[in-house]
Amino acid sequence: MSGGAFTAFLESGVRFATPLAYAALGELVVERAGVINIGLEGAIICGAFGALIAAGTGSVWLGFAGAALAGVLLAAIFAFFVVTLKTDQIITGTAMSMLGLGLTGTLYRTMYGTAGASLHIATIAPAPVPGLSAIPVIGRAFFDQPVVTYALYAIVPALAWWFYRTTGGLALRAVGEHPEAARGAGISPSRVQWAALLFGGAMGGISGGTLVLAQVGTFAEGMSAGRGFIAIAIVVLGRWTPFGVAGAALLFGAASALQTLAQTMGWGMPYQLPLAFPYLLTLVLLASTRGRTASPAALGQRPA
Amino acid sequence: GARDSAVGGAKSFKVALLTPGPISDQSWNGSAYAGLMRIKDSIPGAQVSHIQTKTPAEFEENFRQYGAAGYSLVIGHGFEFQDAAARVGPEFPKTIYITTGGNTVGANFGAMSFAFEEPSYIAGIIAGAMTKSGTVGCIGGTELPPVKAAFEAFTAGAKSVNPKVNVIVSYIGNWEDASAGKEQALAQLGRGADVIFQDADAAGLGAFQAVRESKHAYIIGSNADQNAVAPEVTLGSVVIDIPHAFMVVANEVNGGHFKPRIVKLDMRLDVVRWTVNPALAAQIPAAAAHAVDSVRTQMLAGQFTIPAATLTK
């Protein structure tokens, strides 16, 4: 592989990773609060649809706001069921995926008919960072990207700082580890979980918004294409830490890029191999690090 | 929402459509739905019904339901429906089952066969003539027989005017992930491709976006007339006029003179065609336009055989 092809591969990997990272960082916060949101897929597709509607105003930034809002709305339903009514997280999450995919498909068809929305949505173009984008090999991949990607460079350390260096982060982690202990300390676990889920919904929505506003310029039914499930895998592979999740998202993104690259280079390997690889890697990593220790102790439990 | 249902009706002409994907894809499924609407609007008394099916296990169930409900014509939109047609057909002899693609024929079931290769070959000629880099690309949703055949014809067309042309073929792996479609196109652009032929339904919209942003490449649409998706970079579309095709079959069935067969629908019937994007027509070199005209004339006369391309799997 030539240097240019490698750079192109990295660039593609970062682009694939961007929406994954948003969704996974949101899911990370949710899981740290002890909730597993299998319905993330629904938030992503709602975000994509919300972006389409809001960006119709002509503003990309309103588009992102609409994406986040749509994700938040779906997350609020999930939170109401899982936190307030204390329903089973897995089955509720499954319903949320179906609801998100179903609602967006229906609304899209109702609003745009069968002609579709076309490519009329303005997208944000890559904005090269002077100097940094000239770094050999990795410069273009990491510093010639749309602003949403750069935002991640701030969100990841900010989240890490917030997790470990603020009382809010402490409260979040406490709820995920031992909700009753958190309650004893005057923290309301359900309020924390609500907040975490809304944040996760917003990030999932932005993830979908990225697909529309930074990549494709239009909406397609089912365009989330399983990213919500991948994001859950990414959180595991990232061992429930912000930097770990960022790295894992990059790895999953690179796997998709490798699949693309392998085809254009005519390497003739089955295209399923690079796609299955990150999942296998996650399993191996979990086995080698004895997965249990890293996960929040109360993950998936019905709150008391 | 649109309600286009049909219930009861003694002697009405009832037509059903099964699509494998959402009809908002602006491509394969969308144009089939447009075809169904065309039938509804142009055949008096026609009643229509549509269902989106996920898995082949549902194909048969719905074929039967339509048969039992007395539908005259049931269209399964894709070769993947042919098994179900062969299984269900004999049980409902009064219903005609047609699949778009496939090669299964029986007493009351048959297939439409689109000569999609013909306009794909023409698209190849245009691409071969337009490329400056000598590399063109094909992007498919998944590796299905009609898609593969179209890409082979495209390759042959490109090589006919530019024997050294390099054709890259890749598949997205699904028909919805528009973002992955864009990446696939960007990868091909990165390898030097400057004309891309996409056949990936909704996922293909991403390829349009990639080409639009690249500013130095062209794209060719497929199935529906996609020239309007990105008019500034779309050379043309390899169109299957599915509404037209559906009308051909529907009229035969409605008239009671449908003979089960593989209904060959080619350029001569004007069901498949190369539709150039008028906005960019002027940029196509005269020689290429000439070559296209000559090939088209031969095709319309039924005298053209597409040479086998050397397309590796």
Place this chain on the structure above:
Amino acid sequence: MNALARMVRSQAGASVIATLLALLIVTLVIAAGGYDIGHAATALWNGSVGSPYSFFSGTLVRATPLIIVGLAVAVAFQAGVLNIGAEGQLLAGAAAAMTAGLAMTGWPGWISVPAELIAGMLAGAACAGIAAVLKRSFGVLEVISTLMLNFVALYGVSYLVRGPLEEPTHTYPETLRLAESARLPVIIPGQRLHLGFIIAVVLAIAAWWFVRSTATGFRIRAVGAGAAAAASAGRVSVDRVVFGTFLASGALAGLGGGVQVTGVTYKLFELISPGYGYTAIAVALLARLNPLAVVVAGIFFGALEAGGAGMQRDAGVPAGFVYAIEALVILGVLAVDRVRTYAGAHSAPVAGERAA
């Protein structure tokens, strides 16, 4: 008020209320979408139970894999094993059953059909076995490992039908069709309903009896409801029970895949399962892990999907709408279930409530 509270508390009453509530929500949603409610409701009814064909060939055919895989999930959850990898195990089972069926072309059906199903079970168990070993030897949470394995299985099937198992002309990304003798027989002439449904019901009764009446079944329940007590008071080898149940669950899910290819599709292709493994989780949990109730819940979901198809066909309700309605029905059932719990009914805790 008292009578209402009592009704809410009874299992039957809750089911009735859940169904009514679900119907109410669906009605409102359909009306909000601008569709004729009477028309849509008729279509839902006709598509699911309104005719023998709808019921036997639509609802029950769809219910069959949901019941078998629902049992797989229910049995695992009873032991506290959160196997959400039934989808992957089903795919593995389908691929193995197909491979066996193609390899045994020409063999008499009474040998090849059982062999196919057994192959499916073994493959499902092997797929679950990976997660079971990861759990036992490396402490990897099964919720996560089985979710990962679902994707691996999905890509595996995708590879197989485009590679080693692709039909010989290499035209279609699917396998050859199973010979007539290698299929599960249809049990009602003129319908699609196949022997797999009988297998599903028999399995459900067997599972119910097994869990309730046998020592092994009791061990499974005890480990699920109180592993530490089972280990200490009963000296039960918890690891062994968990491991065995995990494999059995995988075998059942694999059987679900085997039944689907030998009874319905006769071929293997990528879209062999539209997510039966995930819906089965809903089936099992709504059935409160009771194997007999799994049959009812499986038929309920089968009817919902078949009826949803009916609404598409006859009332022009789009596909997305049907998913949304299914989701709302699940949420309605969940909500009523919680209300019932708040009302103070005694109910065995669902295994899924414990640590994931």
Place this chain on the structure above:
Amino acid sequence: MDFHRRADWAVTDPAYALTLHGITKQFGSTVALDGADFDVRAGTLHALLGENGAGKTTLMRLAFGMLRADAGTIEVDGTPRRWRSSADAIAAGIGMVHQHFLLIPAMTVAENVSLGDRGILRGFNPRAAADRVRRIGTETGLVLDPAACVADLAVGAQQRLEIVKALARDARILILDEPTAVLSPAESQELYAWLRAFVARGHTVVIITHKVREALAIADDLTVLRRGRTVLTGSSRNLDEIAVIGAMIGASVTADAPATANVSAPGAAVMSLEHVSVIDERGVQRLRDVSMEVRAGEIVGIAGVEGSGQHELLRVLAGRLTADRGHVKTPAHIGFVPADRLRDALVPAMTLTENLALKDSGSARGIVNWDSYEARAAATIRGHDVRTSGPEALAGALSGGNQQKFVLGRELEGSPEALVVENPTRGLDIRAAAHVLAELRSARVAGVAVAVYSSDLDEVLSIADRMIVCFDGNATATAVDAGAVARALVGLG
């Protein structure tokens, strides 16, 4: 927070730090509190007593804002208060150490202490938090390593941490729910001394306990709850043990059942260990070359400070833990009553019939004869005075004492050759505890080899024929004598 405190002081009635009046609380159909009153004078140590389920914990959780009362008023320093959550109570200067610790094992001491600091974006500085822990340590003598992970702390240290947590929030009113239940006698004494010093500084302490004698010895005032009502309150100087116990159980105290004479001489060794060593999964050696035996018809008492190896010793004796080295002899038919009954002995979501069958669940084959188990469960319920609706009741619906009686009955069923019992009366009221001890004595008379551990030394000494004391993984035989055992407990055997 400071503002709050000053505001409180402004309207203080210095006489009472905490006043709860007419408190009613119902859980479903269970009335936990029925108009209870509770007045704590400022600057005193107040003991709250009562039988199991009397409502002590519920009352204090209400005072701490973790529960909301159905009726009644709460006053702090004379000001009526209404808690939205425990955050409000904390802000008002109340701290609570819970019956079951509320610590997060995966976090450090410093993080646990900082938990609940207000604010979403307010910084948490580990170094400052560590300083705070150290400062409290020097000020109060409750020394902890701020960087230690709570999962690695011994129980005593966890107890200290719970108190430090409360003090870090400037608690002036400290509530401790059965704090000594998990402490060794020495640790308990240390805690009491510390609490007295805390009170001497003008603060207020409420301590929930079952130990009447200790309560009388250390508390200024004493309140007894019974069935959710306040039945006795007053200064401990004016009360005696008989009066308090009488109030707790609502009857005059019957003397302990007379110790049954040891009618038969001990028989052959039923359980024995020879040179047994146990190493836990973290690689820590828990038992070192232990040799001992328990003979038929005797009760061997076992004592040990938390973490000295007695936990492992009991499990090896009961055949629940495999020794890494050495030879173990233990009969096939052996009863085992673990300390944590809801975790290790019973499945709360299962019926009593099923919980009885649990005992055979590891060895049973084939089809279960539920009718026979139901009959056996019914017999156990009758034979051991288990108060319940019948064999089909869920184990989780029984009160703690009745659960314990059922477990003991189950383990004694079918005349086992040996019985291993751990903390048999933990959390039981006096009557239930006396019943359990009497059961152990009669088992001995029936020829069962009994090994009993209890963290309450008086209790073991009252029934043991011989004593074995664990210290640092070694087991030493001592006389059945408090002084001898006390020396052995600290390694001076």
